[in-house]
Structures are given as C-alpha cells and as structure tokens.
Amino acid sequence: MNPTLDDITARESRHIVQTYKRQPVAFVRGRGVSLYDTEGREYLDLVSGIGVVALGHAHPGLTAAIADQAATLVHTSNLYYHPFQGDAAARLAALSGLPRVFFSNSGAEAVEACLKFARRYWFTQGAKDRTRFVALQGGFAGRTFGALSVTHNDHYRAPFAPLLEGVTFVDPADPAALVAAVNDKTAAIIAEPIQGEGGIRPLSAPFAAAINDVCARTGTLYIADEVQTGLGRTGYPFYFQALGLKPDLIAVGKALGGGIPIGAALVSERVAAQISAGDHGSTYGGNLLGTRAAAFVLTELMERGLMDHVKTVGAHFERRLRALALKHPVIQEVRGVGLMRGLQLSIDAMPIVDTARGHGLLVNRTDEKVVRMLPPLTIQAAEIDRAVDMLDTVFASVAQGVQV
Ligand SMILES: Cc1ncc(COP(=O)(O)O)c(C=O)c1O
Known part of the structure; x- marks a missing residue:
C-alpha cells in the first residue's frame, strides 16, 4: 500500500534535516502539466519543480530516453x-x-x-x-x-x-x-x-x-x-x-x-x-x-518549435494575467517574459499559494509578495486559461478573507 501523507511527514520530521518548509502535500505521479498527490487528487502545476520540468511530467520521449540509458x-x-x-x-x-x-x-x-x-x-x-x-x-x-x-x-x-x-x-x-x-x-x-x-x-x-x-x-x-x-x-x-x-x-x-x-x-x-x-x-x-x-x-x-510555442502561449499568459490584475487591486504589477511570470502583490503571497493549492493549482511565492509561475514549456493555452480562471477565484476568495 502507498504511504499516506501522514506517514510521509512523520518519517521526514524524524530523519530529514529540516532545511525546507514544505507545503502539506506529497506527489506520487505526474503527466504533462498535471501532478497527482497521495490521495489521487490532480493539481495543475505552474511551478514545474521550480522551472525544471520543461517538457512536462513523464514526457514520453524523455522517459524513454532515460529508461533506455538507465538500462544501458x-x-x-x-x-x-x-x-x-x-x-x-x-x-x-x-x-x-x-x-x-x-x-x-x-x-x-x-x-x-x-x-x-x-x-x-x-x-x-x-x-x-x-x-x-x-x-x-x-x-x-x-x-x-x-x-x-x-x-x-x-x-x-x-x-x-x-x-x-x-x-x-x-x-x-x-x-x-x-x-x-x-x-x-x-x-x-x-x-x-x-x-x-x-x-x-x-x-x-x-x-x-x-x-x-x-x-x-x-x-x-x-x-x-x-x-x-x-x-x-x-x-x-x-x-x-x-x-x-x-x-x-x-x-x-x-x-x-x-x-x-x-x-x-x-x-x-x-x-x-x-x-x-x-x-x-x-x-x-x-x-x-x-x-x-x-x-x-x-x-x-x-x-520541435518549442521556443515559438513559448512565445505564443507566453503572450497569451501575459494578456490573461494583465486582465486578472485589472480585476484584483491586490495585484500591483505583472512582470516577466514568456513562461516566466510574476505577480507583484501588495500583500504576502503565501495565502494565495495556499488557497490556490486548495483549488488544485500550484504556484510559488518568492520575494515575499510575488506569486511566481514557471510552468512546463509545453503548457497549452487552454491549460493557461484554466489556471488563470482558478487564480481569479483564488484572488476573489483571499480578498474576502475566505481561505479555502
Ligand atoms: C538564477 C539561479 N542561479 C542559481 C540557482 C541555483 O541552482 P540549484 O538550486 O540547482 O543549485 C538558482 C536556483 O534557483 C537560480 O535561480
């Protein structure tokens, strides 16, 4: 049987040097822009392991290359x-x-x-x-x-x-x-x-x-x-x-x-x-x-045209984020290029990160008041739309002091 989140956190608290302040979720599987936790719940991943998983999770070609090399x-x-x-x-x-x-x-x-x-x-x-x-x-x-x-x-x-x-x-x-x-x-x-x-x-x-x-x-x-x-x-x-x-x-x-x-x-x-x-x-x-x-x-x-794709979906992402900022005064500035984006907030970004995770969306906080997003470079416009729609709900609920 797979360990539960409680099993995982209990073991880590005893044996891992506590250099990281982890969020209370453990992921066991991924595919493309999606991650799945120990309960089988899906999350849209705009963090991609802090800008690492450029081709998305479990990319079939990369997986095959790694598996072949591991076996060789x-x-x-x-x-x-x-x-x-x-x-x-x-x-x-x-x-x-x-x-x-x-x-x-x-x-x-x-x-x-x-x-x-x-x-x-x-x-x-x-x-x-x-x-x-x-x-x-x-x-x-x-x-x-x-x-x-x-x-x-x-x-x-x-x-x-x-x-x-x-x-x-x-x-x-x-x-x-x-x-x-x-x-x-x-x-x-x-x-x-x-x-x-x-x-x-x-x-x-x-x-x-x-x-x-x-x-x-x-x-x-x-x-x-x-x-x-x-x-x-x-x-x-x-x-x-x-x-x-x-x-x-x-x-x-x-x-x-x-x-x-x-x-x-x-x-x-x-x-x-x-x-x-x-x-x-x-x-x-x-x-x-x-x-x-x-x-x-x-x-x-x-x-494979990945950089052109980043330019196209990155421009779409920027348009959607600018529209989001117009709706939510807590967003003071939209910064970044391509698929490297930051929302400068007037408040600590952590409640946004936590509430987003509750809605099945992963974003990251940096420099205290910045929501950082570094999705896989393979993300599609429709996935960006889903993510920004979720952020819209998240900003509305945090503004009301309701943290889901
Ligand atoms: C600009 C920059 N340089 C260096 C590093 C360090 O990389 P690593 O964490 O792989 O050692 C990072 C990590 O976030 C980074 O953003």
Missing part, C-alpha cells in the same frame, strides 16, 4: 569518454554561441565553475589580484559558498559568514553604480538577465548597456546566470540574447535535464584557453544519464 549505462566518471557529453555540449554551443562546456550537477555548481574559471582566466595571465566579483542587489546564485557569496539576500548569507571576500553588490536600477564598482581588481560581473528568486525582475536596457560598456572598456568578464531564465523559458534560448548582452561565461541548470540533475558552465574560447586539466572537476558531472537527458531536452527545444 548510467555512469562511468570523467576518467573516460562516452558519446553524450559532446552531443549535449554541441547543442548548448549552438544555442548560446559559447563554444565550450563544463558539466556540473546543479545550478549552484554551474555558478561555482563560472566563478572559478573567471579567477583562473586572470590568474593564468598573471593578473593574480584580479579576483573580485560584482553582483547585484536582489540577485540569487545558489547555496554553495561561492554561489552564496554572490547571492545578495542576507537571510541566506548571515549564518555562514565569512563568505568569499571581494564581492560588491550594486543596485540594478543604477547603471552608474555598476560602472563605479568595477575596477582593476574585478574578475567578473555576475548577473541574472531576469532576477528569478528576487521577484521576476528583468535587467533594464540601460543596465545591460552598462554591463557591455564596462566589460568592453576594462576586459572584465560577464557571467550570465541563466539557471532560471535559460533554455527557452523566456521564448529565447537565453535571455542575455534578448538584452544584447555578451557573456564570457553562462551558468545553466534547472531545465537542462528536464528533471535529471545536471547543470553546465558555458565558456567562451578566450576563457577556456586559460583553463588547464585539473582546474576543476566533478565525479558525476556530465555522466551518461544526465547528458542523454540533456541532449533529448535540447533537441526538443531546438528542433
């Missing part, structure tokens, strides 16, 4: 070659314009690789004091020490000090502050083209121009953290392309494996040329299972 060969380590790293890397290179790839197992590890490669780039050239990073207020890059060091939120940082030294945070609304913060000790600027955890906030055109200008003038590297924005989520392969940015390094994760843990640092030739054997590594990084899954996801993205 899962892992051999980076001591040896296998057929899939080069395949996935060539596709990432074609999508991004950066020719070289280092495979990791997560977004934070992709950021770590980018930070290390940036320092190595200057070290190899004899600029050994060019070690500093400029990052953004509101930025998020992950929970490992390096990634945490370029993450702004003090709530995540304070208990773990001291972090990496030499990080300056600038206000993304102030391009002049960026220019002032970069000096001859700066190795790289790291910035998400759209801040995800920070509340779905795209960089402005003037700020993007300031990144380009200061990098061109000083040789400073730009690291685009596209862990959340990358791989079609915005209707572009990467959102730096929409902003006209010119990264030397790109951190990728989340959607890359469609749910199989894999990340990647994409690297320009000039940076890659300064990196030597032994500079970085990972036991699992780029193993057969992960890169087979990634190659499948990338093929779907590049050859």
